[in-house]
Amino acid sequence: MPSTAIDSQIHGCMFSTDEMREILSDKAWVQKWLDTEAALAAAQAELGVIPKEKTDIINQYAKAELIDIPSIGEYYKSSITIVPLLKAFKAILPENAGEFVHWGATSQDIVDTGIVLLERDAYEVILRDMKLCQEYCLDLAKKYRNTIMSGRTHVVHALPITFGYKAAIWADELG
Template identity: 35%
Template sequence: MISRYARKEMADIWSEENKFKRWLDVEISALEGWSNIGVIPKDAVDNIKKRAKIDVMRISEIEKTTNHDMIAFVEQVSETVGEDGRYIHYGLTSSDVLDTSLALLLRESGNAILKDIEALTKTLKEKAFALKDVVMMGRTHGVHAEPITLGLKFAGWYFEFMRNYDRMQKAIGEISVGKLSGAVGTFSNIDPRVEEYVCEKLALEQEKFSTQIISRDRHCYFLGVLAVIAA
């Protein structure tokens, strides 16, 4: 994001620090899932949860060598937890973490937008009533027509943003899905129970079908709703 144009709330959500925090949320949730089915020792998971730290500068430094952001992230976090770091990213492919964490970031952003729409609709409704007797020219085909009131204009905007609120809610639901199904979506290196646990913990739906990635029509829908709201 360009800092001078970004709102602080959105800038914080999409910061490198927060992005890596969400990656770590997914990684630790996966470790807990593995521990629940007896694959990774609980003591190791507890140690990782206690000691894991994120260092954005160190990740950037490692990435200069690895040319891979996920490997750099895993190496950096592993440095902070010691020997148990060998369990981090166990059975996962990069997109398991990237796409599931992206769902968390988009949901967080969407909820911030919902709060703004809610505040805006309240103001629009107040203005519609306050200006209901302020007469202005109506327009049709680009020219003056019968008179209307300014309150009527605000009423139209109010109902439009009520629809936008509903659209945003649906878009958040559409994007709130996770996947931990491996490199081609076949669970060849991961137990499906891990995905089930992670998605339940993070309050995400399990993607019904995935390849290496979550289907991008979900992201397109979310962005399309943003475009409608902005327009």
């Protein structure tokens, strides 16, 4: 059952896109947290803090599709921050590799880094779409450069301008 307009099957298309919902999905959150844990383990193995063979296992299993994502929600009922993810991740790691996950990091380090990685992916989509909107506005500016319209200031007509000029302002703002 949807709890926000974004999740709504009726209204969701007005507030987000399928692409953005996928970027910010539970699976994507889990993957970014696993990516962070895997990168941490790799750096620690490089420094000799944890065994390289355990890092290889951690990296091999750091895939959201291997994790029981609903169990993370269940663990959250009695836990905090990244602990639910760690329980679900450690449950699938063989050869006691789970003992070497999350060494030296705070839960907030993992949560925050995962969020930044999600934001980076979302930003790429937003930037792409903003550039596309800017191109459309520039096309409108060229097409309607001589089309007269009322200039406006607080609902009162101002001196006439062209629609092309107005579209050029939009393009500038999008830039």
